[in-house]
Amino acid sequence: xxxxxxxxxxxxxxxxxxxxxxxxxxxxxxxxxxxxxxxxxxxxxxxxxxxxxxxxxxxxxxxxxxxxxxxxxxxxxxxxx
Numbered sequence: 001x002x003x004x005x006x007x008x009x010x011x012x013x014x015x016x017x018x019x020x021x022x023x024x025x026x027x028x029x030x031x032x033x034x035x036x037x038x039x040x041x042x043x044x045x046x047x048x049x050x051x052x053x054x055x056x057x058x059x060x061x062x063x064x065x066x067x068x069x070x071x072x073x074x075x076x077x078x079x080x081x
Contacts, residue, residue, distance in 0.1 A: 038071035 045053070045063045053059065058066055068074035 034071045034073050038067045038073055041067035041070050 042063055045067060048056075050060060053063075065074060069076045
């Protein structure tokens with residue numbers, strides 16, 4: 001009577017493949033969430049007037065970079081005034 005080997009190379013290859021697919025999907029989902037957050041923040045900030053933006057500490061031309069920083073798409077390197 002023969003016994004079956006429990007550790008076959010195929011499941012480990014399949015497991016690695018599934019892990020790579022899952023990791024790629026999670027990275028894609030996180031990037032998509034960050035892009036959507038940045039877009040929503042940008043849209044909200046664009047509706048504010050210049051005085052309010054100044055009170056928040058930045059100029060209208062900085063809306064894109066501020067929204068990217070808040071969403072985690074860009075490094076936060078804004079200096080304190």
